[in-house]
Amino acid sequence: xxxxxxxxxxxxxxxxxxxxxxxxxxxxxxxxxxxxxxxxxxxxxxxxxxxxxxxxxxxxxxxxxxxxxxxxxxxxxxxxxxxxxxxxxxxxxxxxxxxxxxxxxxxxxxxxxxxxxxxxxxxxxxxxxxxxxxxxxxxxxxxxxxxxxxxxxxxxxxxxxxxxxxxxxxxxxxxxxxxxxxxxxxxxxxxxxxxxxxxxxxxxxxxxxxxxxxxxxxxxxxxxxxxxxxxxxxxxxxxxxxxxxxxxxxxxxxxxxxxxxxxxxxxxxxxxxxxxxxxxxxxxxxxxxxxxxxxxxxxxxxxxxxxxxxxxxxxxxxxxxxxxxxxxxxxxxxxx
Amino acid sequence: xxxxxxxxxxxxxxxxxxxxxxxxxxxxxxxxxxxxxxxxxxxxxxxxxxxxxxxxxxxxxxxxxxxxxxxxxxxxxxxxxxxxxxxxxxxxxxxxxxxxxxxxxxxxxxxxxxxxxxxxxxxxxxxxxxxxxxxxxxxxxxxxxxxxxxxxxxxxxxxxxxxxxxxxxxxxxxxxxxxxxxxxxxxxxxxxxxxxxx
Numbered sequence: 393x394x395x396x397x398x399x400x401x402x403x404x405x406x407x408x409x410x411x412x413x414x415x416x417x418x419x420x421x422x423x424x425x426x427x428x429x430x431x432x433x434x435x436x437x438x439x440x441x442x443x444x445x446x447x448x449x450x451x452x453x454x455x456x457x458x459x460x461x462x463x464x465x466x467x468x469x470x471x472x473x474x475x476x477x478x479x480x481x482x483x484x485x486x487x488x489x490x491x492x493x494x495x496x497x498x499x500x501x502x503x504x505x506x507x508x509x510x511x512x513x514x515x516x517x518x519x520x521x522x523x524x525x526x527x528x529x530x531x532x533x534x535x536x537x538x539x540x541x542x543x544x545x546x547x548x549x550x551x552x553x554x555x556x557x558x559x560x561x562x563x564x565x566x567x568x569x570x571x572x573x574x575x576x577x578x579x580x581x582x583x584x585x586x587x588x589x590x591x592x593x594x595x596x597x598x599x600x601x602x603x604x605x606x607x608x609x610x611x612x613x614x615x616x617x618x619x620x621x622x623x624x625x626x627x628x629x630x631x632x633x634x635x636x637x638x639x640x641x642x643x644x645x646x647x648x649x650x651x652x653x654x655x656x657x658x659x660x661x662x663x664x665x666x667x668x669x670x671x672x673x674x675x676x677x678x679x680x681x682x683x684x685x686x687x688x689x690x691x692x693x694x695x696x697x698x699x700x701x702x703x704x705x706x707x708x709x710x711x712x713x714x715x716x717x718x719x720x721x722x723x724x725x726x727x728x
Numbered sequence: 729x730x731x732x733x734x735x736x737x738x739x740x741x742x743x744x745x746x747x748x749x750x751x752x753x754x755x756x757x758x759x760x761x762x763x764x765x766x767x768x769x770x771x772x773x774x775x776x777x778x779x780x781x782x783x784x785x786x787x788x789x790x791x792x793x794x795x796x797x798x799x800x801x802x803x804x805x806x807x808x809x810x811x812x813x814x815x816x817x818x819x820x821x822x823x824x825x826x827x828x829x830x831x832x833x834x835x836x837x838x839x840x841x842x843x844x845x846x847x848x849x850x851x852x853x854x855x856x857x858x859x860x861x862x863x864x865x866x867x868x869x870x871x872x873x874x875x876x877x878x879x880x881x882x883x884x885x886x887x888x889x890x891x892x893x894x895x896x897x898x899x900x901x902x903x904x905x906x907x908x909x910x911x912x913x914x915x916x917x918x919x920x921x922x923x924x925x926x
Contacts, residue, residue, distance in 0.1 A: 478765060490898075490899040593899035697758055697761035698826050699759065701826055703829045
């Protein structure tokens with residue numbers, strides 16, 4: 393007898409989206425884009441624009457607009473979420489500057505409409521999704537994932553999105569497709585880090601990432617279009633980003649425009665920058681240190697002040713043991 | 729060049745006020761959950777860059793005094809140097825108390841095994857010993873050896889720059905700017921530095 397175990401994020405008949413909800417999604421699109429207003433700056437003590445030494449922030453700056461999404465809520469989860477204010481003001485998104493507070497300041501004018509995400513390469517049915525398709529083609533669900541940065545800090549974030557596998561299946565990959573390559577938008581006009589090597593941290597843009605196809609088809613691999621119940625803020629990778637929770641954060645590429653199935657291992661940005669420090673796999677592994685710092689433990693970013701910071705053990709694969717079979721027999725020290 | 733003593737006294741007083749209030753304010757904001765993003769990283773960056781800025785400023789003082797014949801500014805050198813040490817101490821405390829949360833085995837291992845931390849720790853030890861010997865009474869007692877010890881400032885600022893350069897992931901341009909500034913300061917002061925070795 394074969395047992396099929398249902399994962400928390402597997403869908404059943406009862407999960408099918410109501411048409412009303414479906415239509416509601418179209419409304420979101422109207423609300424997307426950005427508005428010029430100081431309204432969102434008010435009442436948010438964590439807003440990077442209200443930092444202690446930013447005396448010259450202007451009320452006329454554009455503010456990136458996010459909208460509520462309709463999605464299947466995640467089941468109960470005992471983990472303490474990182475507060476939204478922190479997850480949306482502490483970002484590594486070098487296209488908008490290398491400082492953690494740079495993206496929230498500089499990405500507010502980012503335009504995602506129109507957007508185009510293509511799926512091409514070794515597939516029978518290449519796909520092209522516009523901004524509306526990102527929210528409507530698949531049923532959206534919430535997934536609470538731990539995000540572990542290679543810099544040894546972590547957060548717990550409620551993402552909203554759909555399985556990467558669902559999109560890849562629609563493209564009908566050829567059997568020769570062994571890898572999946574991802575590419576971030578290249579738009580130096582909008583992304584100051586792509587205009588100057590100084591702002592962009594010396595990265596050769598566009599940012600590229602990649603997964604093995606079996607990693608990409610793993611149900612945990614998420615294409616996220618939202619977080620904390622709303623569409624993604626610009627600084628978190630609007631309008632669509634990857635979330636691979638068992639790999640270091642830099643694998644979870646932001647603002648994706650292209651997904652290409654290939655037969656060769658694709659180049660990946662941080663591996664190009666420092667091959668001895670960042671591998672293609674980048675699986676979270678407390679036993680394999682970064683050459684310059686330990687990966688054994690991590691600091692969980694929570695809501696409180698300095699005294700509320702938790703240091704915890706880092707778990708292999710970030711605690712997502714179900715992915716371990718993907719790497720059976722592999723030397724994880726060699727393939728870091 | 730000469731200005732009214734009141735001007736020097738005001739700047740001197742403001743220097744104390746600004747460095748102390750700024751540092752206190754940022755820590756207060758950290759404890760009360762008012763810093764954006766990761767408060768630990770914020771404090772590490774703030775105290776680290778702050779210490780480096782203050783140390784570089786202390787090196788500029790004697791150049792200004794010499795080239796503009798403006799001896800009055802020399803009174804700023806000691807507070808700049810001492811506050812640089814205070815900021816480095818704060819930096820070290822944030823690292824062991826909030827980043828590593830008093831996991832002493834890890835603290836020891838990190839200082840020994842991670843070159844950028846070894847370098848930073850050495851700079852911290854140097855600056856602490858300079859601050860501790862900065863009191864006029866001790867300076868008199870130490871006689872000639874005081875100057876010898878305090879010439880280590882140059883080593884400390886170089887170690888600070890290397891520490892910065894080695895810890896960044898890819899944005900090496902900012903530390904490179906500090907290195908360029910420090911190197912030009914050293915070139916401008918080459919005569920004095922030569923004397924260290926005589």
